[in-house]
Amino acid sequence: QKEVExxxxxxxxxxxxxxxxxxxxxxxxxxxxxxxxxxxxxxxxLIMFIYSNGDKEDGRFTAQLNKASQYVSLxxxxxxxxxxxxxxxxxxxxxxxxLNFGKGTSLLVTx
Amino acid sequence: SQTIxxxxxxxxxxxxxPLSLExxxxxxxxxxxxxxxxxxxxxxxxxxxxxGIGQISSEVPQNLSASRPQDRQFILSSKKLLxxxxxxxxxxxxxxxxxQYFGPGTRLTVL
Numbered sequence: 001q002k003e004v005e006x007x008x009x010x011x012x013x014x015x016x017x018x019x020x021x022x023x024x025x026x027x028x029x030x031x032x033x034x035x036x037x038x039x040x041x042x043x044x045x046l047i048m049f050i051y052s053n054g055d056k057e058d059g060r061f062t063a064q065l066n067k068a069s070q071y072v073s074l075x076x077x078x079x080x081x082x083x084x085x086x087x088x089x090x091x092x093x094x095x096x097x098x099l100n101f102g103k104g105t106s107l108l109v110t111x
Numbered sequence: 112s113q114t115i116x117x118x119x120x121x122x123x124x125x126x127x128x129p130l131s132l133e134x135x136x137x138x139x140x141x142x143x144x145x146x147x148x149x150x151x152x153x154x155x156x157x158x159x160x161x162x163g164i165g166q167i168s169s170e171v172p173q174n175l176s177a178s179r180p181q182d183r184q185f186i187l188s189s190k191k192l193l194x195x196x197x198x199x200x201x202x203x204x205x206x207x208x209x210x211q212y213f214g215p216g217t218r219l220t221v222l
Contacts, residue, residue: 103154
């Protein structure tokens with residue numbers, strides 16, 4: 001069973017701070033990595049994807065990938081209360097058609 | 112642009128009743144389609160995926176079934192619902208980049 005692990009949280013950060021969300025995966029053959037945001041009662045929405053080692057920035061979001069350590073993270077700069085949600089990490093398996101999802105980290109940004 | 116629809120949005124059904132959830136995708140052809148279930152406080156569980164009309168792969172043995180009668184239509188069914196079938200059912204389609212996009216979901220409560 002290929003696994004994707006996330007700390008369930010909740011991770012609490014003050015407004016304006018940097019939130020750091022982490023994810024590890026077990027399948028060394030994984031090639032694509034995704035972060036989804038899920039508000040309570042809503043479906044997951046894609047925030048970012050990353051394929052190569054290093055950093056990828058999009059606005060306030062930065063995804064970081066380290067394939068040697070099998071580790072992917074999401075940084076949210078200048079966190080806002082509207083960022084409060086559950087963040088899901090997803091990884092493509094080495095074979096197959098479906099993403100493997102972590103159980104998500106709950107983020108709470110306090111005013 | 113691509114759009115994914117699911118209905119109904121919410122459903123309350125008695126134990127032992129049948130189920131039919133529908134998912135349709137617009138703006139793309141021959142998409143890979145997926146059914147996930149998210150139970151309260153749990154992660155996303157892949158139920159079925161389909162790479163084409165009439166082609167269904169089941170990931171978890173249970174009393175649910177899926178069908179793909181048309182290219183952009185994916186249906187989740189059950190002949191007799193169980194209490195454990197309650198959850199948030201999500202349909203997703205996969206873009207060529209491996210990215211999956213989710214529909215709005217159906218909240219099913221089995222009483």
